[in-house]
Amino acid sequence: MKRLIVGQSGGPTSVINGSLAGVYVEAKKQGFDKVYGMLNGIEGLLEERIIDLDDYLGTDENLELLKRTPSSFLGTCRFKLGKVEDHEDNYKKIFEILDKHEIDSFIYIGGNDSMDTIESLSDYAIEHKKHQNFIGVPKTIDNDLPITDHCPGFGSACKYIATALREVINDNMCYGDTKKTVAIVEIMGRHAGWLTAAAALAKDETCPGVDAIYLPEMAFDLDEFVRNVGELLEKKSNIVIAVSEGIRTSDNKYVCELLDTNLMTDSFGHKELLGCADALSRFLRDKLGVKTRPITLSILQRAGAHLASKTDLDEAVKCGSLGAKLAYKGKTGKMVIMERVSTVPYKVKYRVFDDIHKIANVEKKIPLEWIDVDNNYVKKELIDYIRPLIKGDVKQIYKNGLPQYLIMK
Amino acid sequence: MKRLIVGQSGGPTSVINGSLAGVYVEAKKQGFDKVYGMLNGIEGLLEERIIDLDDYLGTDENLELLKRTPSSFLGTCRFKLGKVEDHEDNYKKIFEILDKHEIDSFIYIGGNDSMDTIESLSDYAIEHKKHQNFIGVPKTIDNDLPITDHCPGFGSACKYIATALREVINDNMCYGDTKKTVAIVEIMGRHAGWLTAAAALAKDETCPGVDAIYLPEMAFDLDEFVRNVGELLEKKSNIVIAVSEGIRTSDNKYVCELLDTNLMTDSFGHKELLGCADALSRFLRDKLGVKTRPITLSILQRAGAHLASKTDLDEAVKCGSLGAKLAYKGKTGKMVIMERVSTVPYKVKYRVFDDIHKIANVEKKIPLEWIDVDNNYVKKELIDYIRPLIKGDVKQIYKNGLPQYLIMK
Numbered sequence: 001m002k003r004l005i006v007g008q009s010g011g012p013t014s015v016i017n018g019s020l021a022g023v024y025v026e027a028k029k030q031g032f033d034k035v036y037g038m039l040n041g042i043e044g045l046l047e048e049r050i051i052d053l054d055d056y057l058g059t060d061e062n063l064e065l066l067k068r069t070p071s072s073f074l075g076t077c078r079f080k081l082g083k084v085e086d087h088e089d090n091y092k093k094i095f096e097i098l099d100k101h102e103i104d105s106f107i108y109i110g111g112n113d114s115m116d117t118i119e120s121l122s123d124y125a126i127e128h129k130k131h132q133n134f135i136g137v138p139k140t141i142d143n144d145l146p147i148t149d150h151c152p153g154f155g156s157a158c159k160y161i162a163t164a165l166r167e168v169i170n171d172n173m174c175y176g177d178t179k180k181t182v183a184i185v186e187i188m189g190r191h192a193g194w195l196t197a198a199a200a201l202a203k204d205e206t207c208p209g210v211d212a213i214y215l216p217e218m219a220f221d222l223d224e225f226v227r228n229v230g231e232l233l234e235k236k237s238n239i240v241i242a243v244s245e246g247i248r249t250s251d252n253k254y255v256c257e258l259l260d261t262n263l264m265t266d267s268f269g270h271k272e273l274l275g276c277a278d279a280l281s282r283f284l285r286d287k288l289g290v291k292t293r294p295i296t297l298s299i300l301q302r303a304g305a306h307l308a309s310k311t312d313l314d315e316a317v318k319c320g321s322l323g324a325k326l327a328y329k330g331k332t333g334k335m336v337i338m339e340r341v342s343t344v345p346y347k348v349k350y351r352v353f354d355d356i357h358k359i360a361n362v363e364k365k366i367p368l369e370w371i372d373v374d375n376n377y378v379k380k381e382l383i384d385y386i387r388p389l390i391k392g393d394v395k396q397i398y399k400n401g402l403p404q405y406l407i408m409k
Numbered sequence: 410m411k412r413l414i415v416g417q418s419g420g421p422t423s424v425i426n427g428s429l430a431g432v433y434v435e436a437k438k439q440g441f442d443k444v445y446g447m448l449n450g451i452e453g454l455l456e457e458r459i460i461d462l463d464d465y466l467g468t469d470e471n472l473e474l475l476k477r478t479p480s481s482f483l484g485t486c487r488f489k490l491g492k493v494e495d496h497e498d499n500y501k502k503i504f505e506i507l508d509k510h511e512i513d514s515f516i517y518i519g520g521n522d523s524m525d526t527i528e529s530l531s532d533y534a535i536e537h538k539k540h541q542n543f544i545g546v547p548k549t550i551d552n553d554l555p556i557t558d559h560c561p562g563f564g565s566a567c568k569y570i571a572t573a574l575r576e577v578i579n580d581n582m583c584y585g586d587t588k589k590t591v592a593i594v595e596i597m598g599r600h601a602g603w604l605t606a607a608a609a610l611a612k613d614e615t616c617p618g619v620d621a622i623y624l625p626e627m628a629f630d631l632d633e634f635v636r637n638v639g640e641l642l643e644k645k646s647n648i649v650i651a652v653s654e655g656i657r658t659s660d661n662k663y664v665c666e667l668l669d670t671n672l673m674t675d676s677f678g679h680k681e682l683l684g685c686a687d688a689l690s691r692f693l694r695d696k697l698g699v700k701t702r703p704i705t706l707s708i709l710q711r712a713g714a715h716l717a718s719k720t721d722l723d724e725a726v727k728c729g730s731l732g733a734k735l736a737y738k739g740k741t742g743k744m745v746i747m748e749r750v751s752t753v754p755y756k757v758k759y760r761v762f763d764d765i766h767k768i769a770n771v772e773k774k775i776p777l778e779w780i781d782v783d784n785n786y787v788k789k790e791l792i793d794y795i796r797p798l799i800k801g802d803v804k805q806i807y808k809n810g811l812p813q814y815l816i817m818k
Contacts, residue, residue: 012583040587065615071579077587162811167712170480170814174421178449178486183708206474206814275687295707299592303576306716309810390810401718401799402571405579405615 002031003103004327006053007038007045008072008139009079009110009117013153014160014305015316016139017406018067019109020074022320023137024057030328036103041110042117043077046090048097056408065406067313068396070305073406080113081120091124098132105133105327109320111140111151115335116360122333133332136356137323139316141302143194146364147353148337152319153302155312155389158198160304161187161297162390165202165210165242168295173208173238180290182229182239185210186277187297190246192365193217195301197378198386199242211236212376214243217366219250222258225280226287228376233290245276255279306403310392315348322350335359346388412443412512413736414459417481417548418450418488418519418526422562423569423714424725425548426475426482426815428518431729432546433466439737445512450519451526452486455499457506465817474815476722477805479714482815489522490529500533507541514542514736518729520549520560524744525769531742542741545765546732548725550711552603555773556762557746561728562711564721564798567607569713570596570706571799574611574619574651577704582617582647589699591638591648594619595686596706599655601774602626604710606787607795608651620645621785623652626775628659631667634689635696637785642699654685664688715812719801724757731759744768755797 006023008016020037027035035053038045051074057063066073084091098106106121108114115136122134138145141157165185172183187196193215203209211232214220232239248254255276277294285292319336326334333356341347353359370382396403415432417425429446436444444462447454460483466472475482493500507515515530517523524545531543547554550566574594581592596605602624612618620641623629641648657663664685686703694701728745735743742765750756762768779791805812 012580040585043587044585069579070576072583075585075587076583159810163715164709166811166814167479167714168708170478170816171421171708171712173816174481174485176449176453176484178452178484201809201811204809204811206808206816208816278684278687293708295709296705298704299577299580299702300573300704300709303580304573305576306572387809392810393807398802399615400610400613400796401568401801402575402610402613405575407579407582407615407617 001033001102003034003036003101004032004105004107004324005036005038005050005103006107006109007041008074008076009041009108009114010076010140011302012071012076013139013141013302014070014156014308015152015313016109017069017073018313018316019137019139019152019320021063021066022317023107023324024053025063026321026324027327030324032328036101037074040075041077041079042081042094043079044075045097046093050101062406065397065404067317068305068394068403069405069407070303073408078113081117084124094121095130095132104131105135107135107137107323107327109137109139111142111145112361112363115356118335119333119356119360122356125332133327133330135323135327135331136335137319138335138337141195142189142192144192144363144365145359146362147359149340149348150338150389152312152316154194155309156304156307157195157301158201158386159309159390160301160307161195161198162201163307164297165199165240166207169202169207169210169240172240175238177237180233180237182241182284182290182292183295184241184243184277184281184292185295185297186243186245188301189216189244191216191363193244194366196242196244197366197382200378200383201386201390210242211239212241213378214241214247214376215366215371216244216246216248217368217371218373220247220255221249226284229284230288233288243276243280247276306396308394309390310394311389313394318350322352326352343384343388410442410511411440412445412510413441413514413516413733414445414447414512415516415518416447416450416454417483417485418517418523419485419549420711421480421485422548422550422711423479423565423717424561424722425518426478427722427725428546428548428561428729429482430466430472430475431726432516432733433462434472435730435733436736439733441737445510446483449484450486450488451490451503452488453484454506455502459510471815474806474813476726477714477803477812478814478816479712482817487522490526493533503530504539504541512541514544516544516546516732516736518546518548520551520554521770521772524765527744528742528765528769531765534741542736542739544732544736544740545744546728547744547746550604551598551601553601553772554768555771556768558749558757559747559798561721561725563603564718565713565716566604566710567610567795568718568799569710569716570604570607571610572716573706574608574649575616578611578616578619578649581649584647586646589642589646591650591693591699591701592704593650593652593686593690593701594704594706595652595654597710598625598653600625600772602653603775605651605653606775606791609787609792610795610799619651620648621650622787623650623656623785624775624780625653625655625657626777626780627782629656629664630658635693638693639697642697652685652689656685715805717803718799719803720798722803727759731761735761752793752797
């Protein structure tokens, strides 16, 4: 009897359930007798909240629905395991529960913090001669995991952002030269600007594209921002600007701090960024006397499964599958990665990365040579990198005009 | 030689260009020799900014792209013509330009304010024995035009709202009982809650739906709101609430006025409502100590052409077609309306409404008997009314993973 447990952790994406489907199908195929799901990641595992995935995913219809369901089917958590010396009780409890249910393998689908969990549990198992093995499957809309070419979840979020921006750009043009208008679109990505860069994809022969892109990798200067927008408005009447929620000054102040809006801090110590587009929009309106509109894509960009990229979903499933294979082989402390073989034609290889210590808690930012700092834009290399990831559409399963999901009842 | 001019006015929608396509195709078929477009509505017409639509819409490919292009292809305006006695110069100028270009018929695709323009120009023509005739084609996401069963543009916005809410609801559930979360989704609709009511459509066997709906037709009470959300949170951990941007107290104060955020006023004297979800979200967080998230659908809900309803687009085209027929027949001061013949199976008749005086500047609100005030929700009658309008999907024309548009070059 071989048994696997899988969990989802961190912020959800449009295709994280694709990876879950990949893990489940391949795990059964490899020969796992039981595939369990932990509810709300290790936070739920510590309370022994475990389900048998056969009860939910036993039919092809449910598997297809699962792949099209945004957010984390198993629920998620932002639970930080911490160092063994500080929280050994939690480590012990997790292994007690794994032992009790005779679980051999543990797969965690997540981002930086989740890979930290895999690293910690795998190290603990080795040190304490536990037989369980631990595998990470990458997931994050932010695309900030190192080593892997990109992360499942990123492509679909980019497709959502580029599509939404095309619609915003068209809408913002509707007054033409009769009214100067500036739309400021706030995009997720606290420290890395990958998602905000996807705004550049909006441009093609049927859409003029965004007029400027402000990334967290560039130092933000409020006066320069106002001057740049003023210059853009001299050339054309309707401007759309993409800003990362994480833009900040060279002395590391967020825009909302500059403009004195409230801030909160989440359980990992990340600052909760509120209303950067809103703050800039009001500031610009006062300074330039033009009509401004803040648009915050918010969680729509990570939950917009109806706009999922087929490339992204297929990759999410395959990363999950490879995770299950590695788990069955007894590998531990490893993460599935994608290696880009070529961009045109687009081709990736799925591989295993041996040393998760090099992944956990490392944030991959945009290489500075891919950013056009002088023009507040991104270079062709960056656009070429993202473009293949948004290709292909996932046919939704509709009922009464609305896409259908799989939810836990 | 018979010549027609068509314009678009007011806020854009996902399918207003469908009506433009309908006007163009049918006008040519009826026998108009020229079909002109005025750029930016009557504001552009007053500057003689006119194009020959043959130059843009001459191919089937372009017509199909036009139908899938959000926002107003011809550009829009919010120009109020005013009373003849105050602005006779504008009236005279419009007729001079129409005479100069030998234009016989004038179609305006728009909402309340646009029908006011049609009414004023038609009355002026009759009084001054001008030969031109004026026809209105309805358009508004707000669905607040009287007489017609509903307005083209409304169904697609509803489909966008219901789909986005399903994704938000799924995302908001991801922490389950480990964290109390409240998402507050702000939906357009200043005085009429039709769009906000569409939030109710999110619910079905694969989605638990929103937990409360706050409409501008109900008096809003801040203390009661906090109490209601508190009660909901006792029953379940993850709550999603749909609020109209226009909710206000019984003494007519908007939420942002209560909570002291800034307000601006547009050229029609409408108050610009800022951050109702944002204000409520912060207020709730302080009062209840739970994680709250404001989500403002903003212009995405009116520009989300990638989620257009096929029913809505087909109706928009047909309303445009009937407008062109009426124009060719020389009718004036009339608006195209839809009459619902039956809801199951859904069937409408396209008709002409004779007296535009009864339409212009009248706002249709939700009948109070369709609102469940006690439970902050809407009744089945209202859901049944909206449901058929979101059915069917418009196959997009994709290139590089993004929907393609027709834009003026």
